[in-house]
Amino acid sequence: MSLLQNIHSFDVQTFSWCMARKHRVTLTRMGRAVSFSADGPLYAVLAGALWWLGYEELVWVLMFGFLLERSLYLILKRGCKRNRPAQALENFSSFIIPSDQFSFPSGHTSGAFFMACCLSEWFPSFNMILYVWAANVGLSRIFLGVHFPTDTVIGALLGCLCAGLAIGVVL
Template structure:
């Protein structure tokens, strides 16, 4: 058994563990709202608000970093072509309809961690709240049944990496 098979087996086991939680339906309802908070248009609104407030450098970091993040995200998505849980597992249906076919990496999680990292650089007092939100975005994607756990872990790493690069280049 190779390493990817071992990772997938662990992922499936962890995914089923999440799906077996007593309060899964409550977590799913909450997850819809948390997941919605990480939709792309809201990031554009946030960038516009930062621009209005005079945080021009932050806006440039967000624009450059999101461009990098989306590029790498699409390359990984199309390169790995990992099926979503509903397509990979027998007798499982997700609780929402995903926006695209493949699951690796989680774009919602990547975007959330990207925003948490960037905004934390300008507003360090919000650090804990932002990363708590980002982690919950990742968990929501699992509990909604559209991602395996490693999809969200790699999404988080991708978002943080792209934020670090953009901040390193522009600040």
């Protein structure tokens, strides 16, 4: 069995375990709100507020980093073309309609971890809250049925990598 087949098998087993949880319905309801908090337009509003509050350097990091993150995200998404759980698994429907066709990597998770990394650099006293929020965004994408676990893990790594690069380049 190839490495990709092993990863997919692990993903399907882990995804199925998540979908079989006793409190999945409650987790899915909460997941909608958490997932919404990581929608792209809210980041633009936050950047505007940060600019207004005098955090211009942070806003430059966010703009450069998001340009980098979205570019890499799109390259991976279009290059890998991994089907979402609803297309890959028989008798499964996701709980929301995803914004695009492919699953890998999770853009919501990538964006959330990017924001958590960047904001933690400027506001370190909030880092625990930020990373818990980002991790919950990733979990919400699984419980909403639109991503496999490795989609969110790689999304988190992508977001953190892009944040580190953006901070390193802009500062």
